Amino acid sequence: MFKVASLLMTPAAKYLMLAFAILFPLVAANEYQVYVMATAFVWAIAVYGLNIITGFCGQLNLAHGGFFAIGAYTLGLLTADYGWSFWPAFLGALVMTAVLGFLVGIVSLRLKEHYFAIFTLCVGFIIYLLIDKWEELTHGAIGVRDIAAPYGFGLVDFTDTTPFYYLVLAFLVLAIWFMGRLSKSLLGRTFIAIRNGDELAQSLGINLMRNKVLAFVLSTTYAGLAGALYAGMVRFIGPEEANINHTFDMITYLLVGGIGTIMGPLLGTVGIVWITQSLQFLEEYRMIIFGPLLVLLVIFFPRGITGSFLTWMHRKSQALAPTKKRQEKKVNTAQNREAESNA
Protein backbone atom coordinates (compact mmCIF):
# COMPACT_ATOMS: atom_id res chain seq x y z
CA MET A 1 0.00 0.00 0.00
CA PHE A 2 2.74 2.37 1.02
CA LYS A 3 4.77 1.51 -2.05
CA VAL A 4 1.87 2.12 -4.39
CA ALA A 5 1.12 5.36 -2.62
CA SER A 6 4.70 6.51 -2.77
CA LEU A 7 4.53 6.21 -6.56
CA LEU A 8 2.13 9.13 -6.42
CA MET A 9 4.90 11.23 -4.95
CA THR A 10 7.22 10.71 -7.92
CA PRO A 11 7.44 13.26 -10.73
CA ALA A 12 6.13 10.60 -13.11
CA ALA A 13 2.70 10.86 -11.48
CA LYS A 14 2.49 14.48 -12.54
CA TYR A 15 3.25 13.69 -16.16
CA LEU A 16 0.75 10.83 -16.04
CA MET A 17 -1.94 13.23 -14.90
CA LEU A 18 -0.97 15.69 -17.60
CA ALA A 19 -1.06 12.92 -20.21
CA PHE A 20 -4.52 11.95 -19.04
CA ALA A 21 -5.67 15.57 -19.25
CA ILE A 22 -4.30 15.83 -22.82
CA LEU A 23 -5.95 12.59 -23.89
CA PHE A 24 -9.21 13.35 -22.11
CA PRO A 25 -11.07 14.83 -25.14
CA LEU A 26 -10.24 11.68 -27.09
CA VAL A 27 -11.65 9.32 -24.49
CA ALA A 28 -14.58 11.51 -23.42
CA ALA A 29 -17.97 10.12 -24.34
CA ASN A 30 -19.25 13.41 -25.73
CA GLU A 31 -18.48 17.08 -26.11
CA TYR A 32 -20.43 17.94 -23.01
CA GLN A 33 -17.95 16.06 -20.81
CA VAL A 34 -15.08 18.02 -22.36
CA TYR A 35 -17.01 21.19 -21.63
CA VAL A 36 -17.54 20.21 -18.00
CA MET A 37 -13.87 19.40 -17.62
CA ALA A 38 -12.91 22.78 -19.11
CA THR A 39 -15.25 24.51 -16.64
CA ALA A 40 -13.67 22.57 -13.80
CA PHE A 41 -10.21 23.68 -14.96
CA VAL A 42 -11.31 27.32 -15.12
CA TRP A 43 -12.56 27.12 -11.53
CA ALA A 44 -9.40 25.30 -10.53
CA ILE A 45 -7.30 28.25 -11.75
CA ALA A 46 -9.36 30.58 -9.56
CA VAL A 47 -9.03 28.19 -6.61
CA TYR A 48 -5.23 28.26 -7.05
CA GLY A 49 -5.45 32.01 -6.59
CA LEU A 50 -7.44 31.53 -3.38
CA ASN A 51 -4.81 29.01 -2.31
CA ILE A 52 -2.08 31.67 -2.49
CA ILE A 53 -3.76 34.18 -0.20
CA THR A 54 -5.72 31.79 2.03
CA GLY A 55 -3.70 28.56 1.89
CA PHE A 56 -0.19 29.97 1.90
CA CYS A 57 -0.60 33.40 3.44
CA GLY A 58 -3.41 32.44 5.83
CA GLN A 59 -5.80 35.31 5.09
CA LEU A 60 -9.38 34.20 4.37
CA ASN A 61 -10.33 36.30 1.35
CA LEU A 62 -14.10 36.26 0.85
CA ALA A 63 -14.02 38.67 -2.12
CA HIS A 64 -12.40 36.11 -4.39
CA GLY A 65 -15.58 35.42 -6.37
CA GLY A 66 -15.93 39.17 -6.83
CA PHE A 67 -12.52 39.40 -8.50
CA PHE A 68 -13.44 36.43 -10.69
CA ALA A 69 -16.47 38.43 -11.80
CA ILE A 70 -14.36 41.55 -12.37
CA GLY A 71 -12.08 39.55 -14.68
CA ALA A 72 -15.08 38.16 -16.55
CA TYR A 73 -16.79 41.56 -16.81
CA THR A 74 -13.65 43.40 -17.90
CA LEU A 75 -13.17 40.99 -20.76
CA GLY A 76 -16.88 40.90 -21.58
CA LEU A 77 -17.38 44.66 -21.60
CA LEU A 78 -14.16 45.43 -23.47
CA THR A 79 -14.99 42.99 -26.27
CA ALA A 80 -18.76 43.46 -26.43
CA ASP A 81 -19.08 47.23 -25.84
CA TYR A 82 -15.74 48.69 -26.77
CA GLY A 83 -14.83 46.54 -29.73
CA TRP A 84 -11.55 45.17 -28.39
CA SER A 85 -10.48 41.78 -29.69
CA PHE A 86 -10.02 38.93 -27.26
CA TRP A 87 -6.33 38.91 -26.42
CA PRO A 88 -5.87 42.64 -25.67
CA ALA A 89 -9.04 42.48 -23.58
CA PHE A 90 -7.68 39.39 -21.88
CA LEU A 91 -4.56 41.32 -20.87
CA GLY A 92 -6.80 44.18 -19.85
CA ALA A 93 -8.72 41.85 -17.54
CA LEU A 94 -5.50 40.70 -15.89
CA VAL A 95 -4.27 44.26 -15.42
CA MET A 96 -7.67 45.36 -14.10
CA THR A 97 -7.87 42.61 -11.47
CA ALA A 98 -4.24 43.17 -10.46
CA VAL A 99 -4.75 46.93 -10.05
CA LEU A 100 -8.05 46.57 -8.19
CA GLY A 101 -6.50 43.78 -6.12
CA PHE A 102 -3.68 46.13 -5.20
CA LEU A 103 -6.08 48.91 -4.20
CA VAL A 104 -8.31 46.61 -2.15
CA GLY A 105 -5.24 44.90 -0.72
CA ILE A 106 -3.58 48.00 0.69
CA VAL A 107 -6.77 48.90 2.54
CA SER A 108 -7.98 45.46 3.61
CA LEU A 109 -4.66 43.92 4.61
CA ARG A 110 -4.17 46.45 7.36
CA LEU A 111 -6.83 44.38 9.11
CA LYS A 112 -6.13 41.03 10.68
CA GLU A 113 -7.91 37.68 10.82
CA HIS A 114 -11.65 38.09 11.39
CA TYR A 115 -11.60 41.72 10.44
CA PHE A 116 -9.96 40.92 7.14
CA ALA A 117 -12.47 38.14 6.40
CA ILE A 118 -15.44 40.36 7.20
CA PHE A 119 -14.00 43.30 5.28
CA THR A 120 -13.44 41.21 2.16
CA LEU A 121 -16.94 39.75 2.54
CA CYS A 122 -18.20 43.33 2.31
CA VAL A 123 -15.92 44.09 -0.64
CA GLY A 124 -17.31 41.03 -2.44
CA PHE A 125 -20.79 42.28 -1.80
CA ILE A 126 -19.99 45.80 -3.01
CA ILE A 127 -18.65 44.28 -6.24
CA TYR A 128 -21.88 42.33 -6.65
CA LEU A 129 -24.07 45.34 -5.95
CA LEU A 130 -22.08 47.56 -8.32
CA ILE A 131 -22.33 45.02 -11.14
CA ASP A 132 -26.03 44.59 -10.48
CA LYS A 133 -26.93 48.28 -10.15
CA TRP A 134 -24.48 50.22 -12.32
CA GLU A 135 -26.52 49.66 -15.47
CA GLU A 136 -24.78 52.27 -17.63
CA LEU A 137 -21.55 50.33 -17.39
CA THR A 138 -22.47 46.70 -16.76
CA HIS A 139 -25.98 46.39 -18.29
CA GLY A 140 -27.22 45.44 -14.80
CA ALA A 141 -29.34 42.33 -14.49
CA ILE A 142 -29.52 41.85 -18.27
CA GLY A 143 -25.89 40.79 -18.37
CA VAL A 144 -23.33 41.02 -21.15
CA ARG A 145 -23.88 39.24 -24.47
CA ASP A 146 -21.77 38.87 -27.62
CA ILE A 147 -18.47 38.39 -25.83
CA ALA A 148 -15.65 37.65 -28.29
CA ALA A 149 -14.16 34.16 -28.35
CA PRO A 150 -10.37 33.89 -28.20
CA TYR A 151 -8.78 34.73 -31.54
CA GLY A 152 -6.87 31.70 -32.83
CA PHE A 153 -4.59 33.62 -35.25
CA GLY A 154 -6.12 31.66 -38.13
CA LEU A 155 -4.70 28.41 -36.76
CA VAL A 156 -7.41 27.17 -34.43
CA ASP A 157 -11.03 28.01 -33.83
CA PHE A 158 -11.58 28.51 -30.12
CA THR A 159 -15.35 28.61 -30.47
CA ASP A 160 -15.14 24.82 -30.60
CA THR A 161 -15.11 23.12 -27.23
CA THR A 162 -12.03 20.94 -27.68
CA PRO A 163 -9.56 23.65 -28.76
CA PHE A 164 -10.83 25.80 -25.92
CA TYR A 165 -10.32 22.91 -23.54
CA TYR A 166 -6.64 22.78 -24.54
CA LEU A 167 -6.34 26.53 -24.14
CA VAL A 168 -7.69 26.31 -20.59
CA LEU A 169 -5.48 23.31 -19.88
CA ALA A 170 -2.42 25.28 -21.01
CA PHE A 171 -3.28 28.10 -18.64
CA LEU A 172 -3.97 25.63 -15.84
CA VAL A 173 -0.57 23.96 -16.31
CA LEU A 174 1.02 27.40 -16.27
CA ALA A 175 -0.89 28.27 -13.08
CA ILE A 176 0.16 25.04 -11.32
CA TRP A 177 3.76 25.39 -12.51
CA PHE A 178 3.91 28.90 -11.13
CA MET A 179 2.35 27.70 -7.89
CA GLY A 180 4.96 24.96 -7.58
CA ARG A 181 7.79 27.41 -8.18
CA LEU A 182 6.25 29.85 -5.75
CA SER A 183 5.93 27.29 -2.96
CA LYS A 184 9.62 26.40 -3.21
CA SER A 185 10.83 29.98 -3.52
CA LEU A 186 11.79 32.33 -0.73
CA LEU A 187 8.64 34.31 -1.44
CA GLY A 188 6.42 31.26 -0.91
CA ARG A 189 8.21 30.45 2.32
CA THR A 190 7.73 34.05 3.39
CA PHE A 191 3.99 33.68 2.84
CA ILE A 192 3.95 30.50 4.93
CA ALA A 193 5.90 32.25 7.67
CA ILE A 194 3.24 34.97 7.73
CA ARG A 195 0.51 32.34 7.97
CA ASN A 196 2.26 30.58 10.83
CA GLY A 197 2.63 33.75 12.85
CA ASP A 198 2.40 37.41 11.97
CA GLU A 199 4.54 38.64 14.79
CA LEU A 200 7.21 35.97 14.47
CA ALA A 201 7.49 36.68 10.75
CA GLN A 202 7.80 40.36 11.42
CA SER A 203 10.53 39.80 13.98
CA LEU A 204 12.44 37.86 11.32
CA GLY A 205 12.51 41.03 9.27
CA ILE A 206 9.67 40.18 6.90
CA ASN A 207 7.79 43.20 5.63
CA LEU A 208 4.26 41.99 6.39
CA MET A 209 2.33 44.53 4.38
CA ARG A 210 4.40 44.27 1.22
CA ASN A 211 4.30 40.47 1.17
CA LYS A 212 0.63 40.22 2.01
CA VAL A 213 -0.27 42.73 -0.71
CA LEU A 214 1.88 40.80 -3.17
CA ALA A 215 0.09 37.55 -2.25
CA PHE A 216 -3.25 39.30 -2.57
CA VAL A 217 -2.45 40.77 -5.99
CA LEU A 218 -1.22 37.37 -7.21
CA SER A 219 -4.44 35.76 -6.00
CA THR A 220 -6.72 38.34 -7.58
CA THR A 221 -4.80 38.06 -10.86
CA TYR A 222 -5.40 34.31 -10.81
CA ALA A 223 -9.09 35.02 -10.20
CA GLY A 224 -9.10 37.53 -13.06
CA LEU A 225 -7.42 35.04 -15.37
CA ALA A 226 -10.03 32.43 -14.53
CA GLY A 227 -12.84 34.96 -14.92
CA ALA A 228 -11.59 36.10 -18.33
CA LEU A 229 -11.32 32.50 -19.55
CA TYR A 230 -14.80 31.83 -18.21
CA ALA A 231 -16.23 34.81 -20.10
CA GLY A 232 -14.46 33.67 -23.29
CA MET A 233 -15.88 30.19 -22.89
CA VAL A 234 -19.47 30.90 -21.85
CA ARG A 235 -19.66 34.20 -23.79
CA PHE A 236 -22.61 35.40 -21.76
CA ILE A 237 -22.24 36.67 -18.22
CA GLY A 238 -24.55 38.22 -15.62
CA PRO A 239 -24.36 39.66 -12.10
CA GLU A 240 -24.73 36.15 -10.69
CA GLU A 241 -21.05 35.54 -11.48
CA ALA A 242 -20.28 37.81 -8.53
CA ASN A 243 -22.61 35.92 -6.19
CA ILE A 244 -20.97 35.23 -2.84
CA ASN A 245 -21.89 31.56 -3.28
CA HIS A 246 -19.14 31.23 -5.88
CA THR A 247 -16.63 32.23 -3.23
CA PHE A 248 -18.12 29.65 -0.87
CA ASP A 249 -17.94 27.03 -3.63
CA MET A 250 -14.27 27.80 -4.17
CA ILE A 251 -13.56 27.52 -0.44
CA THR A 252 -15.21 24.09 -0.50
CA TYR A 253 -13.07 22.99 -3.46
CA LEU A 254 -9.94 24.25 -1.76
CA LEU A 255 -10.73 22.62 1.55
CA VAL A 256 -11.72 19.26 0.11
CA GLY A 257 -8.62 19.13 -2.05
CA GLY A 258 -6.26 20.32 0.64
CA ILE A 259 -5.63 23.90 1.66
CA GLY A 260 -2.07 25.13 1.13
CA THR A 261 -1.03 22.18 -1.04
CA ILE A 262 0.05 22.15 -4.69
CA MET A 263 -2.31 19.52 -6.09
CA GLY A 264 -5.17 20.13 -3.65
CA PRO A 265 -7.01 22.84 -5.58
CA LEU A 266 -7.00 20.76 -8.77
CA LEU A 267 -8.13 17.52 -7.09
CA GLY A 268 -10.79 19.26 -5.02
CA THR A 269 -12.25 21.25 -7.90
CA VAL A 270 -12.26 18.50 -10.51
CA GLY A 271 -13.55 15.97 -7.97
CA ILE A 272 -16.44 18.07 -6.71
CA VAL A 273 -17.41 19.41 -10.13
CA TRP A 274 -17.74 15.85 -11.40
CA ILE A 275 -19.61 14.66 -8.33
CA THR A 276 -22.06 17.55 -8.72
CA GLN A 277 -22.39 16.77 -12.43
CA SER A 278 -23.19 13.13 -11.79
CA LEU A 279 -25.72 14.11 -9.16
CA GLN A 280 -27.53 16.62 -11.36
CA PHE A 281 -30.75 16.32 -9.39
CA LEU A 282 -28.80 17.68 -6.44
CA GLU A 283 -27.81 20.91 -8.19
CA GLU A 284 -30.18 23.07 -6.19
CA TYR A 285 -29.81 21.23 -2.90
CA ARG A 286 -26.15 20.31 -3.12
CA MET A 287 -25.42 22.50 -0.13
CA ILE A 288 -27.41 20.13 2.08
CA ILE A 289 -24.50 17.75 1.51
CA PHE A 290 -21.65 20.23 1.04
CA GLY A 291 -22.50 22.37 4.08
CA PRO A 292 -22.11 19.53 6.61
CA LEU A 293 -19.22 18.17 4.52
CA LEU A 294 -17.40 21.47 4.99
CA VAL A 295 -17.98 21.29 8.75
CA LEU A 296 -16.88 17.64 9.00
CA LEU A 297 -13.78 18.38 6.95
CA VAL A 298 -12.56 21.22 9.14
CA ILE A 299 -13.24 19.13 12.26
CA PHE A 300 -11.76 15.81 11.15
CA PHE A 301 -9.65 16.40 8.01
CA PRO A 302 -8.64 20.03 8.06
CA ARG A 303 -5.93 19.32 5.49
CA GLY A 304 -8.23 17.84 2.85
CA ILE A 305 -7.40 14.98 0.50
CA THR A 306 -3.87 16.04 -0.40
CA GLY A 307 -2.87 17.24 3.06
CA SER A 308 -4.14 14.08 4.78
CA PHE A 309 -2.37 11.95 2.19
CA LEU A 310 0.92 13.78 2.70
CA THR A 311 0.65 13.46 6.47
CA TRP A 312 -0.07 9.76 6.17
CA MET A 313 2.90 9.29 3.82
CA HIS A 314 5.11 11.17 6.22
CA ARG A 315 4.09 9.01 9.20
CA LYS A 316 4.48 5.81 7.16
CA SER A 317 7.91 6.75 5.93
CA GLN A 318 8.95 7.63 9.47
CA ALA A 319 7.79 4.24 10.66
CA LEU A 320 9.57 2.40 7.84
CA ALA A 321 12.68 4.55 7.93
CA PRO A 322 14.85 2.48 10.36
CA THR A 323 14.77 -0.54 8.04
CA LYS A 324 15.94 1.50 5.09
CA LYS A 325 19.30 2.89 4.19
CA ARG A 326 20.24 6.01 6.01
CA GLN A 327 20.71 8.11 2.95
CA GLU A 328 17.32 7.23 1.61
CA LYS A 329 15.75 8.20 4.86
CA LYS A 330 17.41 11.55 4.79
CA VAL A 331 16.13 12.37 1.33
CA ASN A 332 12.69 11.04 2.11
CA THR A 333 12.14 12.87 5.34
CA ALA A 334 13.56 16.06 3.97
CA GLN A 335 11.09 15.84 1.12
CA ASN A 336 8.22 14.95 3.36
CA ARG A 337 9.00 17.61 5.86
CA GLU A 338 8.83 20.08 3.05
CA ALA A 339 5.59 18.56 1.89
CA GLU A 340 4.21 18.70 5.39
CA SER A 341 5.22 22.25 5.96
CA ASN A 342 3.48 23.13 2.73
CA ALA A 343 0.39 21.21 3.73
Next chain:
Amino acid sequence: MSLFLQQIVNGLTLGSIYGLVALGLTLVYGILHIPNFAHGALYMVGAFMSYFFMVDLGAHYWIAMAGSAAVVAVLAILCERLVFHPLRHSPPIHDKIAAIGILLFLEAVVQMFWGSDFRRMSSPFTGIMNFDGLIIPEQRLLIIAGAFVLVVALQLFLRKTMTGATIIAMAQSWDGAFLVGIDANRVAMMTFAISGMLAAFAATLYAPINLVYPAMGHLVIMKAFVIIILGGMGSVPGAIAGGMIIGFAEALGGFYISTSYKDIIAFGLLVLILSVRPQGLFAKGAH
Protein backbone atom coordinates in the same frame (compact mmCIF):
# COMPACT_ATOMS: atom_id res chain seq x y z
CA MET B 1 -39.81 68.68 7.98
CA SER B 2 -42.28 65.84 8.35
CA LEU B 3 -40.46 64.04 5.51
CA PHE B 4 -37.28 64.34 7.51
CA LEU B 5 -39.00 63.05 10.66
CA GLN B 6 -40.37 60.20 8.58
CA GLN B 7 -36.80 59.24 7.67
CA ILE B 8 -35.82 59.47 11.34
CA VAL B 9 -38.52 56.92 12.16
CA ASN B 10 -37.32 54.70 9.34
CA GLY B 11 -33.77 55.01 10.59
CA LEU B 12 -34.85 54.07 14.10
CA THR B 13 -36.71 51.03 12.77
CA LEU B 14 -33.79 49.81 10.68
CA GLY B 15 -31.35 50.62 13.44
CA SER B 16 -33.39 48.60 15.95
CA ILE B 17 -33.40 45.52 13.74
CA TYR B 18 -29.72 45.79 12.87
CA GLY B 19 -28.88 46.46 16.49
CA LEU B 20 -30.69 43.30 17.66
CA VAL B 21 -28.95 41.11 15.09
CA ALA B 22 -25.58 42.71 15.81
CA LEU B 23 -26.10 42.21 19.56
CA GLY B 24 -26.35 38.45 19.12
CA LEU B 25 -23.28 38.47 16.92
CA THR B 26 -21.24 40.59 19.31
CA LEU B 27 -22.18 38.46 22.33
CA VAL B 28 -20.94 35.30 20.62
CA TYR B 29 -17.81 37.08 19.45
CA GLY B 30 -17.14 38.45 22.92
CA ILE B 31 -17.25 35.00 24.50
CA LEU B 32 -15.86 32.67 21.88
CA HIS B 33 -14.07 34.96 19.43
CA ILE B 34 -15.92 33.39 16.53
CA PRO B 35 -17.27 35.59 13.73
CA ASN B 36 -20.43 33.55 13.31
CA PHE B 37 -21.18 33.81 9.61
CA ALA B 38 -24.12 31.48 10.22
CA HIS B 39 -25.89 34.11 12.34
CA GLY B 40 -27.70 35.45 9.26
CA ALA B 41 -28.98 31.95 8.58
CA LEU B 42 -30.33 31.77 12.15
CA TYR B 43 -32.11 35.09 11.50
CA MET B 44 -33.58 33.65 8.29
CA VAL B 45 -34.67 30.43 10.03
CA GLY B 46 -36.29 32.60 12.70
CA ALA B 47 -38.41 34.36 10.08
CA PHE B 48 -39.40 31.07 8.43
CA MET B 49 -40.29 29.49 11.77
CA SER B 50 -42.60 32.38 12.62
CA TYR B 51 -44.08 32.12 9.14
CA PHE B 52 -44.59 28.40 9.66
CA PHE B 53 -46.25 28.82 13.06
CA MET B 54 -48.49 31.66 11.87
CA VAL B 55 -49.52 30.53 8.40
CA ASP B 56 -49.35 26.74 8.63
CA LEU B 57 -50.35 26.22 12.25
CA GLY B 58 -52.47 29.36 12.61
CA ALA B 59 -50.78 30.51 15.80
CA HIS B 60 -51.03 34.07 17.08
CA TYR B 61 -48.20 36.49 16.24
CA TRP B 62 -46.79 36.54 19.78
CA ILE B 63 -46.96 32.77 20.15
CA ALA B 64 -45.28 32.35 16.77
CA MET B 65 -42.53 34.69 17.89
CA ALA B 66 -41.95 32.77 21.11
CA GLY B 67 -42.01 29.43 19.27
CA SER B 68 -39.58 30.66 16.66
CA ALA B 69 -37.24 32.01 19.36
CA ALA B 70 -37.28 28.62 21.09
CA VAL B 71 -36.55 26.69 17.88
CA VAL B 72 -33.71 29.01 16.86
CA ALA B 73 -32.25 28.93 20.37
CA VAL B 74 -32.10 25.12 20.21
CA LEU B 75 -30.59 25.32 16.73
CA ALA B 76 -27.94 27.77 17.93
CA ILE B 77 -27.06 25.49 20.87
CA LEU B 78 -26.73 22.58 18.43
CA CYS B 79 -24.36 24.63 16.29
CA GLU B 80 -22.22 25.37 19.33
CA ARG B 81 -22.19 21.76 20.55
CA LEU B 82 -21.71 20.00 17.22
CA VAL B 83 -19.53 22.48 15.35
CA PHE B 84 -17.85 25.24 17.31
CA HIS B 85 -17.10 23.27 20.46
CA PRO B 86 -15.04 20.58 18.65
CA LEU B 87 -13.19 23.37 16.83
CA ARG B 88 -12.26 25.40 19.90
CA HIS B 89 -8.55 24.61 19.56
CA SER B 90 -8.35 24.94 15.76
CA PRO B 91 -6.86 27.89 13.89
CA PRO B 92 -9.38 30.72 13.52
CA ILE B 93 -9.79 30.13 9.80
CA HIS B 94 -11.50 26.79 10.53
CA ASP B 95 -14.24 28.36 12.63
CA LYS B 96 -15.03 30.74 9.83
CA ILE B 97 -15.19 28.01 7.21
CA ALA B 98 -17.33 25.81 9.48
CA ALA B 99 -19.69 28.74 10.05
CA ILE B 100 -19.99 29.14 6.29
CA GLY B 101 -20.81 25.41 6.11
CA ILE B 102 -23.67 25.86 8.59
CA LEU B 103 -24.94 28.88 6.66
CA LEU B 104 -25.01 26.97 3.37
CA PHE B 105 -26.69 23.98 5.00
CA LEU B 106 -29.46 25.93 6.72
CA GLU B 107 -30.23 27.89 3.57
CA ALA B 108 -30.42 24.75 1.46
CA VAL B 109 -32.71 23.03 3.99
CA VAL B 110 -35.10 25.99 4.15
CA GLN B 111 -35.09 26.21 0.38
CA MET B 112 -35.93 22.52 0.14
CA PHE B 113 -39.00 22.89 2.36
CA TRP B 114 -40.27 26.30 1.32
CA GLY B 115 -38.69 26.99 -2.07
CA SER B 116 -36.93 30.22 -2.92
CA ASP B 117 -40.09 32.31 -3.45
CA PHE B 118 -40.62 35.58 -1.67
CA ARG B 119 -43.34 35.30 0.96
CA ARG B 120 -45.38 37.83 2.80
CA MET B 121 -46.03 37.46 6.51
CA SER B 122 -48.88 39.41 8.02
CA SER B 123 -49.03 40.75 11.54
CA PRO B 124 -51.98 41.79 13.68
CA PHE B 125 -50.54 45.31 13.85
CA THR B 126 -51.51 46.76 10.52
CA GLY B 127 -52.86 50.09 11.71
CA ILE B 128 -51.27 53.44 11.10
CA MET B 129 -50.74 56.13 13.69
CA ASN B 130 -50.90 59.77 12.76
CA PHE B 131 -48.96 62.18 14.94
CA ASP B 132 -49.85 65.56 13.52
CA GLY B 133 -48.89 64.68 9.96
CA LEU B 134 -46.15 62.26 10.91
CA ILE B 135 -47.40 58.85 9.87
CA ILE B 136 -46.02 55.81 11.66
CA PRO B 137 -47.25 52.29 10.91
CA GLU B 138 -47.92 50.32 14.10
CA GLN B 139 -45.49 47.58 13.14
CA ARG B 140 -42.63 50.08 12.99
CA LEU B 141 -43.51 51.39 16.44
CA LEU B 142 -43.64 47.80 17.63
CA ILE B 143 -40.14 47.18 16.23
CA ILE B 144 -38.70 50.21 18.00
CA ALA B 145 -40.46 49.41 21.28
CA GLY B 146 -39.62 45.70 20.99
CA ALA B 147 -35.96 46.37 20.40
CA PHE B 148 -35.88 48.77 23.32
CA VAL B 149 -37.50 46.23 25.66
CA LEU B 150 -35.16 43.46 24.51
CA VAL B 151 -32.04 45.57 24.95
CA VAL B 152 -33.12 46.65 28.44
CA ALA B 153 -33.99 43.06 29.36
CA LEU B 154 -30.64 41.85 28.07
CA GLN B 155 -28.80 44.53 30.04
CA LEU B 156 -30.69 43.61 33.22
CA PHE B 157 -29.96 39.94 32.61
CA LEU B 158 -26.26 40.56 32.07
CA ARG B 159 -25.84 42.98 34.96
CA LYS B 160 -28.25 41.77 37.62
CA THR B 161 -28.34 37.99 37.42
CA MET B 162 -25.66 35.48 38.35
CA THR B 163 -25.98 33.69 35.00
CA GLY B 164 -25.59 36.94 33.14
CA ALA B 165 -22.55 37.79 35.22
CA THR B 166 -20.88 34.51 34.16
CA ILE B 167 -21.25 35.56 30.52
CA ILE B 168 -19.62 38.91 31.22
CA ALA B 169 -16.89 37.22 33.22
CA MET B 170 -16.10 34.88 30.31
CA ALA B 171 -15.99 37.81 27.93
CA GLN B 172 -13.54 39.62 30.17
CA SER B 173 -11.14 36.77 30.82
CA TRP B 174 -11.29 33.05 30.23
CA ASP B 175 -8.65 32.24 32.80
CA GLY B 176 -10.25 34.40 35.45
CA ALA B 177 -13.63 32.81 34.76
CA PHE B 178 -12.18 29.31 35.13
CA LEU B 179 -10.44 30.27 38.37
CA VAL B 180 -13.73 31.18 40.01
CA GLY B 181 -15.32 27.97 38.75
CA ILE B 182 -17.44 29.11 35.82
CA ASP B 183 -18.55 26.28 33.53
CA ALA B 184 -17.37 27.37 30.06
CA ASN B 185 -19.63 24.94 28.20
CA ARG B 186 -22.72 26.17 29.94
CA VAL B 187 -21.87 29.81 29.25
CA ALA B 188 -21.07 29.09 25.60
CA MET B 189 -24.38 27.29 25.07
CA MET B 190 -26.28 30.02 26.81
CA THR B 191 -24.63 32.73 24.77
CA PHE B 192 -25.49 30.96 21.55
CA ALA B 193 -29.08 30.47 22.73
CA ILE B 194 -29.47 34.16 23.57
CA SER B 195 -27.90 35.21 20.30
CA GLY B 196 -30.23 32.89 18.36
CA MET B 197 -33.26 34.18 20.25
CA LEU B 198 -32.34 37.79 19.50
CA ALA B 199 -32.01 36.90 15.82
CA ALA B 200 -35.42 35.19 15.83
CA PHE B 201 -37.07 38.15 17.59
CA ALA B 202 -35.52 40.60 15.14
CA ALA B 203 -36.61 38.50 12.16
CA THR B 204 -40.17 38.12 13.43
CA LEU B 205 -40.46 41.83 14.17
CA TYR B 206 -39.08 42.85 10.80
CA ALA B 207 -40.72 40.20 8.57
CA PRO B 208 -44.18 41.86 8.38
CA ILE B 209 -42.77 45.00 6.73
CA ASN B 210 -40.33 43.03 4.63
CA LEU B 211 -40.39 39.74 2.78
CA VAL B 212 -39.47 36.24 3.88
CA TYR B 213 -37.12 34.27 1.60
CA PRO B 214 -34.09 31.98 2.04
CA ALA B 215 -31.49 34.63 1.12
CA MET B 216 -32.99 37.27 3.43
CA GLY B 217 -30.17 36.86 5.95
CA HIS B 218 -27.33 37.81 3.60
CA LEU B 219 -27.61 41.56 3.68
CA VAL B 220 -28.64 41.73 7.32
CA ILE B 221 -25.73 39.63 8.55
CA MET B 222 -23.21 41.58 6.51
CA LYS B 223 -24.56 44.84 7.88
CA ALA B 224 -24.45 43.35 11.37
CA PHE B 225 -20.78 42.57 10.81
CA VAL B 226 -20.17 46.12 9.67
CA ILE B 227 -21.91 47.28 12.84
CA ILE B 228 -19.86 45.22 15.24
CA ILE B 229 -16.65 46.25 13.53
CA LEU B 230 -17.70 49.88 13.89
CA GLY B 231 -18.82 49.36 17.46
CA GLY B 232 -15.92 47.21 18.50
CA MET B 233 -16.32 43.44 18.44
CA GLY B 234 -17.72 42.09 21.69
CA SER B 235 -19.09 45.43 22.86
CA VAL B 236 -22.81 45.54 23.70
CA PRO B 237 -23.29 49.34 23.67
CA GLY B 238 -21.15 49.46 20.52
CA ALA B 239 -23.53 47.10 18.74
CA ILE B 240 -26.53 49.26 19.56
CA ALA B 241 -24.79 52.53 18.65
CA GLY B 242 -23.40 50.99 15.46
CA GLY B 243 -26.86 49.64 14.56
CA MET B 244 -28.34 53.11 14.87
CA ILE B 245 -25.52 54.67 12.81
CA ILE B 246 -26.06 52.22 9.96
CA GLY B 247 -29.85 52.44 10.26
CA PHE B 248 -29.85 56.23 10.02
CA ALA B 249 -27.19 56.30 7.30
CA GLU B 250 -29.32 53.98 5.21
CA ALA B 251 -32.63 55.70 5.81
CA LEU B 252 -31.29 59.19 5.16
CA GLY B 253 -28.89 58.10 2.39
CA GLY B 254 -31.61 56.06 0.67
CA PHE B 255 -33.92 59.07 0.77
CA TYR B 256 -31.56 61.93 -0.05
CA ILE B 257 -28.94 60.23 -2.22
CA SER B 258 -30.17 57.17 -4.07
CA THR B 259 -32.57 54.33 -3.29
CA SER B 260 -30.93 51.75 -5.52
CA TYR B 261 -27.54 52.26 -3.92
CA LYS B 262 -28.77 52.39 -0.32
CA ASP B 263 -27.44 48.90 0.43
CA ILE B 264 -23.96 49.98 -0.54
CA ILE B 265 -23.96 52.85 1.97
CA ALA B 266 -23.24 50.60 4.96
CA PHE B 267 -20.35 48.88 3.20
CA GLY B 268 -19.00 52.10 1.76
CA LEU B 269 -19.08 53.58 5.24
CA LEU B 270 -17.15 50.59 6.56
CA VAL B 271 -14.52 50.82 3.84
CA LEU B 272 -14.17 54.52 4.46
CA ILE B 273 -13.89 54.22 8.24
CA LEU B 274 -11.52 51.26 8.20
CA SER B 275 -9.29 53.01 5.66
CA VAL B 276 -8.82 55.82 8.15
CA ARG B 277 -9.07 53.87 11.39
CA PRO B 278 -8.22 50.17 10.95
CA GLN B 279 -9.19 49.47 14.56
CA GLY B 280 -12.81 50.61 14.15
CA LEU B 281 -14.58 53.64 15.54
CA PHE B 282 -14.92 52.82 19.21
CA ALA B 283 -12.29 50.14 19.82
CA LYS B 284 -9.24 51.21 21.78
CA GLY B 285 -6.45 48.76 20.96
CA ALA B 286 -5.27 47.66 17.54
CA HIS B 287 -6.42 44.31 16.24
